[in-house]
Amino acid sequence: MDIPKSGAVIWKGQLCTACGTCELMCSLYHDGVASPARSRLQITYHPFKDIVDCHVCQQCDSPTCYSTCPLANDALCIDELSGARYINEEACTGCESCIDACTFDPPNVRLNDEKSVAFKCDLCRDRAGGPICVEYCAYGALQFVAKDQR
Amino acid sequence: MTGSYGWAGQILWVDLTAGKITKVPTAEYEPEKFIGGLGLNTRIFWSLGCPKVAAFDPANPFIASAGPLTGIVGPFQRGIISSISPQSYPDELFSYSSFGGKWPAQLKYAGYDGVVVIGKASKPVYLSIEDADVQIEDATDLWGLDTWATGDELLGKDTKAESLCVGPAAENLSRVAPVMTRTGNTAGQGGFGAVMGAKNLKAIRVRGTGGVQIAKPDKLMGLIRLIAKEKVDGSGEPALDLRKPLAGNPARGELVKKYRTRFSGCYGCPYQCMATYKVPGLGTGAASCAQWNYGAFDSEDPDSVWEANVLMQKLGLENYSFEAILSFLYLCKKEGVLTEADFKELGIPLCKFLGGQASGHEFLAALLRPMAEGRSVFSNGLPRAMEHFNKEAHNIYRSLYTARGYSIHHHETVGGALHWALDTRDTSPSAADEMMFMISPDIAQYFGVVGGAATLNQPDNTDYDGNERNVAFSVKHQMLRNSLTWCEWHSKPTSFFKPPDMDIRVLESQFFSTVTGVEKDVDELWRAGEAIWNLRRAVMVKRENRTRNEDTIDDIHFEQQTNIATTLPLDFKFGFGIRRGGPLDRARFERLKDGYYKLVGWDVNTGWLTRTKLEELGMKDVADGLARAGKLP
Numbered sequence: 001m002d003i004p005k006s007g008a009v010i011w012k013g014q015l016c017t018a019c020g021t022c023e024l025m026c027s028l029y030h031d032g033v034a035s036p037a038r039s040r041l042q043i044t045y046h047p048f049k050d051i052v053d054c055h056v057c058q059q060c061d062s063p064t065c066y067s068t069c070p071l072a073n074d075a076l077c078i079d080e081l082s083g084a085r086y087i088n089e090e091a092c093t094g095c096e097s098c099i100d101a102c103t104f105d106p107p108n109v110r111l112n113d114e115k116s117v118a119f120k121c122d123l124c125r126d127r128a129g130g131p132i133c134v135e136y137c138a139y140g141a142l143q144f145v146a147k148d149q150r
Numbered sequence: 151m152t153g154s155y156g157w158a159g160q161i162l163w164v165d166l167t168a169g170k171i172t173k174v175p176t177a178e179y180e181p182e183k184f185i186g187g188l189g190l191n192t193r194i195f196w197s198l199g200c201p202k203v204a205a206f207d208p209a210n211p212f213i214a215s216a217g218p219l220t221g222i223v224g225p226f227q228r229g230i231i232s233s234i235s236p237q238s239y240p241d242e243l244f245s246y247s248s249f250g251g252k253w254p255a256q257l258k259y260a261g262y263d264g265v266v267v268i269g270k271a272s273k274p275v276y277l278s279i280e281d282a283d284v285q286i287e288d289a290t291d292l293w294g295l296d297t298w299a300t301g302d303e304l305l306g307k308d309t310k311a312e313s314l315c316v317g318p319a320a321e322n323l324s325r326v327a328p329v330m331t332r333t334g335n336t337a338g339q340g341g342f343g344a345v346m347g348a349k350n351l352k353a354i355r356v357r358g359t360g361g362v363q364i365a366k367p368d369k370l371m372g373l374i375r376l377i378a379k380e381k382v383d384g385s386g387e388p389a390l391d392l393r394k395p396l397a398g399n400p401a402r403g404e405l406v407k408k409y410r411t412r413f414s415g416c417y418g419c420p421y422q423c424m425a426t427y428k429v430p431g432l433g434t435g436a437a438s439c440a441q442w443n444y445g446a447f448d449s450e451d452p453d454s455v456w457e458a459n460v461l462m463q464k465l466g467l468e469n470y471s472f473e474a475i476l477s478f479l480y481l482c483k484k485e486g487v488l489t490e491a492d493f494k495e496l497g498i499p500l501c502k503f504l505g506g507q508a509s510g511h512e513f514l515a516a517l518l519r520p521m522a523e524g525r526s527v528f529s530n531g532l533p534r535a536m537e538h539f540n541k542e543a544h545n546i547y548r549s550l551y552t553a554r555g556y557s558i559h560h561h562e563t564v565g566g567a568l569h570w571a572l573d574t575r576d577t578s579p580s581a582a583d584e585m586m587f588m589i590s591p592d593i594a595q596y597f598g599v600v601g602g603a604a605t606l607n608q609p610d611n612t613d614y615d616g617n618e619r620n621v622a623f624s625v626k627h628q629m630l631r632n633s634l635t636w637c638e639w640h641s642k643p644t645s646f647f648k649p650p651d652m653d654i655r656v657l658e659s660q661f662f663s664t665v666t667g668v669e670k671d672v673d674e675l676w677r678a679g680e681a682i683w684n685l686r687r688a689v690m691v692k693r694e695n696r697t698r699n700e701d702t703i704d705d706i707h708f709e710q711q712t713n714i715a716t717t718l719p720l721d722f723k724f725g726f727g728i729r730r731g732g733p734l735d736r737a738r739f740e741r742l743k744d745g746y747y748k749l750v751g752w753d754v755n756t757g758w759l760t761r762t763k764l765e766e767l768g769m770k771d772v773a774d775g776l777a778r779a780g781k782l783p
Contacts, residue, residue, distance in 0.1 A: 034222040035361020044309040
């Protein structure tokens with residue numbers, strides 16, 4: 001089957017302060033906890049080199065996480081509306097094949113040790129306002145690009 | 151409840167002499183009453199019996215804590231260090247200093263509300279905290295490194311971890327050595343870096359992969375929206391925006407224009423009140439406020455201003471005390487108290503603001519490196535340097551200090567002066583409340599305190615009455631902020647001011663209750679602030695024989711006009727830090743003290759706490775302790 005395209009969160013490095021508000025809002029929204037380790041996007045910052053980086057799922061046109069998942073469409077799914085590649089925690093077995101398959105380094109899919117399930121950015125698919133990280137970034141460093149504008 | 155929501159639930163207890171690490175439940179220190187941060191630290195010190203030891207004695211506890219709000223989104227990222235202060239003068243008083251950055255949040259994510267370090271290691275060590283795995287590690291190879299190199303060695307490529315560390319100045323027991331983070335955040339005043347140095351403790355590295363559990367996540371989202379999105383605090387920018395050029399400090403304007411790469415600040419705070427600067431050949435780092443002080447003196451040389459900041463950070467020296475030393479040198483030269491020969495003997499080349507030709511670089515290197523190496527008369531700060539200078543120089547020094555070895559830092563109001571008189575340290579961050587009441591009489595009226603001209607520390611303010619209410623408000627608020635923890639720059643009376651439904655007190659109460667699940671309305675939360683202040687007073691009374699007589703500031707402020715904002719010389723053009731004021735009227739000031747003691751339920755004659763007040767605050771044990779020490783009226 002054809003995999004529909006997805007929108008994505010993109011990051012403007014020059015505007016980012018590495019404040020981490022995005023990480024904490026992500027974990028608060030998805031898991032009800034303030035924890036950078038639970039955030040779907042990861043900000044790294046080296047103050048003495050002024051190097052900031054952001055690792056967040058790019059919702060690839062040809063998602064290797066999806067094509068590798070042994071339970072694709074049950075565990076790693078495609079949202080019909082937004083196209084977001086997302087993980088259904090109920091079905092995920094935590095086999096980590098999606099993590100291994102992610103083409104980014106570090107992978108933008110990670111394992112929740114406590115629940116033994118993979119987790120990744122789902123563009124806050126069930127949230128009316130779209131990705132919460134984008135909404136709460138005070139510096140315009142995170143933007144949502146819709147699937148038809150990529 | 152503690153340990154479930156807000157609080158991490160454990161305190162690390164590290165005995166460096168024994169090489170022993172234990173984990174103590176936070177609940178043992180009544181966090182629902184004393185909240186966290188400053189309150190928690192003070193409660194721990196009280197439980198240790200308020201040891202009457204010297205700052206560099208191994209028995210002096212070094213306590214660093216976060217609060218129940220620390221680690222969630224908002225201006226809540228402060229850590230509080232409490233210990234017996236090497237800087238306070240002439241006596242070493244139990245005091246505190248706060249800092250921001252990433253370390254306090256990481257401590258919470260690792261599962262701890264605080265760290266208590268006692269004893270002394272037999273060789274240099276650092277403490278490594280990785281979630282439950284806590285180790286005392288050899289730091290022989292780190293000893294002697296500057297703070298930037300130490301941060302790089304300890305943290306490497308792990309950009310989430312953070313360290314508290316000290317530089318060469320603290321290793322050499324400089325009493326003006328701060329505790330530093332890699333992100334340029336500093337527990338500046340107090341000299342607590344030297345307490346770490348005395349313990350052979352080079353650093354505390356922390357990395358946490360857990361989180362702060364929230365009692366009511368959905369409600370918290372709404373509160374965060376209020377502070378992050380609806381921008382109740384004016385523009386949503388930092389309350390005091392020091393990321394931009396300041397009038398009268400052209401070098402700083404040049405730096406901002408040429409070298410600022412991005413805004414920066416504490417982890418999890420949307421306000422980001424610092425900025426990162428990338429200066430070729432001198433290094434990349436962050437700066438906020440006091441780091442600019444050198445610019446008031448050498449205002450034509452932006453690179454030297456940055457070099458001063460970088461050198462201070464790397465050597466681990468404290469910026470605000472440094473400003474007083476610069477002012478002292480400038481005034482001594484200007485008034486002929488120190489001659490060129492004297493400067494030569496001190497090894498300090500005369501740079502432009504001292505009337506000479508030496509470059510800023512030559513001047514800074516000659517002044518700062520010996521300070522950090524323990525071979526300068528200024529190594530232990532200006533008050534302790536005075537034994538090397540004559541009476542005229544001593545008079546100049548007196549004009550630069552407010553109380554207890556802390557240099558002038560905002561006592562523009564009579565309430566601010568009383569606030570200084572009551573505390574053990576520089577109270578200026580909290581005197582922001584008193585400043586706001588001065589600037590905004592309408593808001594003062596809303597909070598039931600005095601506003602406008604009636605607050606001024608000026609000779610034409612002939613009636614100090616009522617200002618005791620301002621001090622009672624701002625001191626309790628100081629205790630609360632530093633316990634929750636909530637940044638002092640974003641918790642002014644003017645912050646989030648939307649009466650009748652919303653003001654800073656309401657917001658503090660809502661955040662605390664929502665995060666911890668412990669419901670406290672405004673009155674109950676502020677009663678905790680009062681309890682923390684009473685406990686701090688109990689420490690002062692029991693350990694330091696504090697009485698009404700010591701509740702004062704230095705005599706000069708009752709004798710003549712001074713700069714009541716900062717230590718900058720009054721003839722400087724850097725307008726932000728210069729405001730002439732005083733002298734205070736001693737009779738009126740004493741009457742103001744009477745009013746304050748009565749208002750807060752303390753004994754007017756002695757300034758001691760009373761059993762009635764302590765029992766009203768649920769602190770019978772503290773009253774009993776003071777009674778046993780013969781310190782209860």
